[in-house]
Amino acid sequence: MTELKFLGYLAEIYGRKRAEIFVENPRKLRDILEVEFPEDRSIVLINQRVGNFDSIIRDGDKVIIMPMISGG
Amino acid sequence: MKGDAGKIVRVNLSDGKVSKEEISEEVRKKFLGGRGFAAKILWDEVSSVDPLSDGNKIIFSTGPLTGLPLPSSGKMVIASKSPLTGGYGDGNIGSMAAVHLRRAGYDVLIVEGRSERPCYIAIQDEEVKILDARDLWGRTTFEAQDNLEAKHGRNVGILVIGPAGENMVGFANVISQRGRAAGRPGMGAVMGSKNLKAIVVKGTGKIPVFDEEELREMGKEGYREIKGKENYDFWIRQGTMLVFEWCNENSCLPTNNFREGTFRFSKRLDGYALEKAKVDRKGCPLCNMQCGNIINDAENKNSELDYENVGMLGPNIGMDDLRKVGVLNRMADELGLDTISLGSCLGFLMEASEKGLIDAGIAWGDLDGCKEVIEHTVKKKGLGEIIFEGVRRASERVASGSEDWAMHVKGLEISAYDCHACPGMALSYGTSPIGAHHKDAWVISWEISTDRFSHSKEKVEKVVELQRLRGGLFESMTTCRLPWVEVDFGLHWYPKYLQAVRGQEISQEEIFKLGDRIYALIRSYWIRENRSWSREMDYPPSRWFEEALSQGDLRGYKLDRARYDEMLSMYYEIRGWDENGIPQKETLEGLGLGDVELVLGKND
Numbered sequence: 001m002t003e004l005k006f007l008g009y010l011a012e013i014y015g016r017k018r019a020e021i022f023v024e025n026p027r028k029l030r031d032i033l034e035v036e037f038p039e040d041r042s043i044v045l046i047n048q049r050v051g052n053f054d055s056i057i058r059d060g061d062k063v064i065i066m067p068m069i070s071g072g
Numbered sequence: 073m074k075g076d077a078g079k080i081v082r083v084n085l086s087d088g089k090v091s092k093e094e095i096s097e098e099v100r101k102k103f104l105g106g107r108g109f110a111a112k113i114l115w116d117e118v119s120s121v122d123p124l125s126d127g128n129k130i131i132f133s134t135g136p137l138t139g140l141p142l143p144s145s146g147k148m149v150i151a152s153k154s155p156l157t158g159g160y161g162d163g164n165i166g167s168m169a170a171v172h173l174r175r176a177g178y179d180v181l182i183v184e185g186r187s188e189r190p191c192y193i194a195i196q197d198e199e200v201k202i203l204d205a206r207d208l209w210g211r212t213t214f215e216a217q218d219n220l221e222a223k224h225g226r227n228v229g230i231l232v233i234g235p236a237g238e239n240m241v242g243f244a245n246v247i248s249q250r251g252r253a254a255g256r257p258g259m260g261a262v263m264g265s266k267n268l269k270a271i272v273v274k275g276t277g278k279i280p281v282f283d284e285e286e287l288r289e290m291g292k293e294g295y296r297e298i299k300g301k302e303n304y305d306f307w308i309r310q311g312t313m314l315v316f317e318w319c320n321e322n323s324c325l326p327t328n329n330f331r332e333g334t335f336r337f338s339k340r341l342d343g344y345a346l347e348k349a350k351v352d353r354k355g356c357p358l359c360n361m362q363c364g365n366i367i368n369d370a371e372n373k374n375s376e377l378d379y380e381n382v383g384m385l386g387p388n389i390g391m392d393d394l395r396k397v398g399v400l401n402r403m404a405d406e407l408g409l410d411t412i413s414l415g416s417c418l419g420f421l422m423e424a425s426e427k428g429l430i431d432a433g434i435a436w437g438d439l440d441g442c443k444e445v446i447e448h449t450v451k452k453k454g455l456g457e458i459i460f461e462g463v464r465r466a467s468e469r470v471a472s473g474s475e476d477w478a479m480h481v482k483g484l485e486i487s488a489y490d491c492h493a494c495p496g497m498a499l500s501y502g503t504s505p506i507g508a509h510h511k512d513a514w515v516i517s518w519e520i521s522t523d524r525f526s527h528s529k530e531k532v533e534k535v536v537e538l539q540r541l542r543g544g545l546f547e548s549m550t551t552c553r554l555p556w557v558e559v560d561f562g563l564h565w566y567p568k569y570l571q572a573v574r575g576q577e578i579s580q581e582e583i584f585k586l587g588d589r590i591y592a593l594i595r596s597y598w599i600r601e602n603r604s605w606s607r608e609m610d611y612p613p614s615r616w617f618e619e620a621l622s623q624g625d626l627r628g629y630k631l632d633r634a635r636y637d638e639m640l641s642m643y644y645e646i647r648g649w650d651e652n653g654i655p656q657k658e659t660l661e662g663l664g665l666g667d668v669e670l671v672l673g674k675n676d
């Protein structure tokens with residue numbers, strides 16, 4: 001299973017804070033998500049490494065999608 | 073040049089003299105306002121004095137955008153030579169006092185000398201009075217605000233100190249409107265040292281603007297743009313508290329005196345917990361994204377929370393209940409204590425207790441113990457006496473290696489971001505012009521989105537760029553940076569606003585140069601006032617280099633001292649400072665600070 005985690009307002013765009021998805025064949029993240037995100041204001045981490053919405057996701061990956069915040 | 077009154081009102085509390093002076097066109101061009109003016113005045117007028125003596129001055133400084141109908145423009149900078157750090161200190165506050173000062177026709181208020189007895193300054197347009205504050209002395213900031221509103225009406229701007237400032241606690245701040253706070257590096261203590269309890273300002277005039285109609289239209293458009301931003305609603309719900317979950321996920325939430333970057337009970341304190349506990353919202357004047365979240369605390373009183381105070385009075389001291397955090401936060405606001413430094417000092421005491429270094433210690437998360445320490449800090453007794461002058465001095469007293477985990481830079485306690493795994497943010501803290509604070513450059517998102525663990529020149533350049541914009545431009549205009557940094561309000565608006573106000577274009581190059589000039593001047597101030605200046609003053613504490621994180625996804629990570637050093641050298645090179653972080657002759661001359669060079673040169 002691939003774990004997806006969404007932080008902040010991006011969770012509201014996706015509709016959930018967390019999801020577990022079975023990724024049978026490796027696919028681009030954007031194809032898995034099927035929802036549009038503000039990509040230039042988002043950070044994608046795949047297994048704690050920087051990725052993007054075109055990164056290929058394999059089953060078992062841990063993906064965090066979070067807003068590019070600015071810490072006050 | 074329009075757009076600033078170009079006027080200083082100066083009040084000498086020793087002889088009661090009030091004078092008014094013009095700010096020259098040259099100074100207005102070179103330093104813009106706010107922090108720029110404050111740095112210039114301190115450089116020119118406050119040298120080699122004890123920060124708590126009558127020779128120090130405290131400066132309340134607005135900028136050309138302050139108080140105008142523009143997004144989040146109700147801000148002013150409060151600056152002085154800091155009793156906590158011995159260097160340049162400032163903080164910005166959202167307050168009607170900023171708006172009224174400009175309406176009264178002044179850009180800057182300078183207070184100097186020392187009153188023989190407790191007093192407050194009341195300004196109404198041209199009239200400036202020094203009034204008796206004996207009945208206010210000893211009162212909390214909330215009580216003093218109420219009392220002054222009863223005397224002067226509610227349509228005034230008020231800045232007050234609490235008992236912490238009166239008793240000159242090193243991290244006493246200035247409070248306005250029951251919860252707006254500023255001046256972490258002891259600006260409240262400087263007011264207390266002058267027997268100055270409060271400032272009340274009422275202005276009824278118009279703030280001069282070059283093209284009023286254009287400005288009004290652009291202001292309206294700006295407010296509209298902010299409201300339309302996709303994360304606006306989320307911001308309104310959580311404000312800066314949205315940072316909490318984000319930091320915990322990214323291992324930068326200060327936990328147990330910055331030992332860790334994740335907190336086991338974070339869900340009890342995060343933005344979603346806040347949403348449940350929230351009873352109201354408030355904020356600074358002229359702002360349509362008000363971020364003060366009011367909760368009902370564990371003692372059934374209102375407490376205004378943001379990320380910094382929850383981070384420092386929550387996980388950093390092992391407190392896992394938002395309503396209890398609210399109690400400590402409210403007490404700090406009432407007494408006029410900075411919550412960030414307080415959280416750091418409490419964390420330090422808890423760790424020292426755990427290690428058996430102090431008698432009658434205090435345990436992690438002990439609410440009653442914390443309340444007692446807070447009360448004792450103001451009275452300078454018990455454990456409160458140890459932290460009275462902040463965590464640096466506390467560690468000098470406790471010794472036994474505690475200097476390594478006294479979490480400060482240059483004497484100012486680190487705000488709520490753990491940097492075991494954020495080298496860029498560590499550099500930002502190391503080089504912040506007031507000691508460790510995040511307002512000048514918060515670079516963690518950028519470093520995570522590129523290469524978190526790199527120590528690249530690109531990262532150093534990013535820190536400098538943010539310092540130029542956040543620490544130079546925003547602190548000097550003087551408006552809140554949060555519309556830009558938090559909801560992505562267009563940065564391109566600000567040069568347009570400045571042009572409509574002053575009738576003069578300002579290029580990006582000039583903006584960057586302004587930031588560099590202010591930075592070079594503040595850095596020169598630190599060096600002039602600290603005879604023992606050294607490169608080490610730009611280092612974060614040893615804990616982040618020596619002790620790795622033991623929990624979370626990034627366990628095992630810590631900073632690398634040699635690589636931090638390389639980044640620091642790159643930083644100095646970009647800034648045109650030498651290997652000890654001292655601005656070079658050509659740099660100062662290139663920034664139009666030749667006179668500064670003459671003074672620094674004599675120190676060699």
Ligand code: SF4
Nearest residue numbers: 355356359362363552
């Ligand atoms: S965003 Fe928050 S800090 Fe900034 S002006 Fe508005 S209320 Fe004040």
